Amino acid sequence: MGDNLRRNxxxxxxxxxxxxxxxxxxxANSDSSDCGVTIENFRDATANARxxxxxxxxxxxxxxxxxxxxxxxxGLPHQSGVASVLRSMESASYYxxxxxxxxxxxxxxxxxxxxxxxxxPVGYFSWAEYDIMAPVMPKTEKALAAAFIxxxxxxxxxxxxxxxxxxxxxxxxxxxxxxxxxxxxxxxVEALRRYKFSLAxxxxxxxxxxxxxxxxxxxxxTVPVVxxxxxxxxxxxxxGSVLHIKELEDVQSVAKRxxxxxxxxxxxxxxxxxxxxxxxxxxxxxxxxxxxxxSCRLCIHLATVIQEKEERSSDFKKRPCKCxxxxxxxxxxxxxxxxxxxxxxxxxxxxxxxLGALEAAVLMKFKSVEHVPIWKQERPKSIRGGDExxxxxxxxxxxxxxxxxxxxxxxGDADLRSHIENNPCAKFEVIFV
Numbered sequence: 001m002g003d004n005l006r007r008n009x010x011x012x013x014x015x016x017x018x019x020x021x022x023x024x025x026x027x028a029n030s031d032s033s034d035c036g037v038t039i040e041n042f043r044d045a046t047a048n049a050r051x052x053x054x055x056x057x058x059x060x061x062x063x064x065x066x067x068x069x070x071x072x073x074x075g076l077p078h079q080s081g082v083a084s085v086l087r088s089m090e091s092a093s094y095y096x097x098x099x100x101x102x103x104x105x106x107x108x109x110x111x112x113x114x115x116x117x118x119x120x121p122v123g124y125f126s127w128a129e130y131d132i133m134a135p136v137m138p139k140t141e142k143a144l145a146a147a148f149i150x151x152x153x154x155x156x157x158x159x160x161x162x163x164x165x166x167x168x169x170x171x172x173x174x175x176x177x178x179x180x181x182x183x184x185x186x187x188x189v190e191a192l193r194r195y196k197f198s199l200a201x202x203x204x205x206x207x208x209x210x211x212x213x214x215x216x217x218x219x220x221x222t223v224p225v226v227x228x229x230x231x232x233x234x235x236x237x238x239x240g241s242v243l244h245i246k247e248l249e250d251v252q253s254v255a256k257r258x259x260x261x262x263x264x265x266x267x268x269x270x271x272x273x274x275x276x277x278x279x280x281x282x283x284x285x286x287x288x289x290x291x292x293x294x295s296c297r298l299c300i301h302l303a304t305v306i307q308e309k310e311e312r313s314s315d316f317k318k319r320p321c322k323c324x325x326x327x328x329x330x331x332x333x334x335x336x337x338x339x340x341x342x343x344x345x346x347x348x349x350x351x352x353x354x355l356g357a358l359e360a361a362v363l364m365k366f367k368s369v370e371h372v373p374i375w376k377q378e379r380p381k382s383i384r385g386g387d388e389x390x391x392x393x394x395x396x397x398x399x400x401x402x403x404x405x406x407x408x409x410x411x412g413d414a415d416l417r418s419h420i421e422n423n424p425c426a427k428f429e430v431i432f433v
Contacts, residue, residue: 021323021330040073058341060299087112093204116402126290133380136221137193145197149176158201168255192220202228237279288375292339321424397427
């Protein structure tokens with residue numbers, strides 16, 4: 001029995017020759033990950049799409065070629081069999097066509113918006129764009145908070161909240177076009193560094209719509225006071241690091257909290273503790289998603305859809321997904337890291353279809369090939385960690401990132417067993433942190 005098979009398939013000694021099943025399933029594996037996609041790149045989408053993504057884990061080409069039918073196109077194409085892609089970072093509150101359900105009703109096959117429920121999310125966050133772990137600077141301004149608000153016609157209550165905070169004796173320096181009381185042009189992030197609080201007030205209160213207003217506050221090392229996404233805590237670098245005005249009635253309680261933090265250095269510093277000790281695993285898992293550019297993630301999504309369609313066709317050579325020896329069955333499963341396309345094989349036996357066994361098999365597989373997480377070179381050095389792999393989530397391929405990061409969870413070993421038994425050759429994605 002090969003050492004490599006032993007490493008990837010930990011069986012108890014009492015099980016009779018499990019490697020025979022592993023070898024049989026491996027030999028019969030007809031899965032091919034050689035898949036490429038071509039996306040017709042309409043003029044309005046070229047800003048964020050290179051002609052060819054050579055670093056993407058799937059062959060991916062953007063452009064025009066009248067002699068070749070593309071796999072997908074931005075906008076609603078007139079060709080049958082071409083997947084239509086909607087890509088926008090604007091709020092659905094202002095542009096209703098960006099609502100996922102509405103976009104799907106209009107005929108879009110793939111939706112790319114700031115919503116984590118999109119097929120391919122395109123958020124405002126990334127390690128590359130924001131120096132999130134930049135050091136905290138002394139808070140030298142007399143005013144407690146700074147505001148940069150230029151759109152005075154927002155459809156939420158942010159201007160009323162600003163006035164409410166001022167009426168609660170919170171001194172605010174306003175640099176934007178709305179309620180401006182500070183003159184001169186300033187670098188926004190550099191200015192924010194000098195304040196204890198930043199008013200990160202979005203122009204709409206929409207799930208997952210979290211823009212540079214919030215992430216620039218994190219870079220600056222100030223505590224964000226947020227009006228916007230109702231789920232802003234999902235984007236917080238640690239518990240207690242954000243103050244959230246959910247509705248206008250919250251202004252007084254938030255003002256009271258701001259005063260308390262401003263007058264109690266230990267409590268205030270606790271809000272910024274993540275700057276020194278590192279953000280939570282949930283925050284890292286969220287921002288790590290953007291390590292792979294959305295254009296590449298689009299190609300991975302499209303290639304996965306194409307591959308699954310091929311596997312469901314009658315012409316596809318079916319591969320065995322399990323092997324039985326006596327009373328035991330060995331299941332052939334597949335796993336890939338989020339942000340990659342190719343799958344790796346892992347094996348679980350029927351007597352040990354548990355969540356713990358799944359995680360152990362995933363770790364053993366990736367450790368055996370000395371896998372380096374996809375985010376390793378993108379994260380700030382201070383939070384890259386060592387060489388150990390740490391699993392944050394394992395979930396079925398095909399879930400949205402909202403499901404994967406926040407809502408999906410196998411309800412115990414029986415739920416996992418049911419999933420594996422009902423989904424031959426089940427495919428999973430893993431998020432390492």
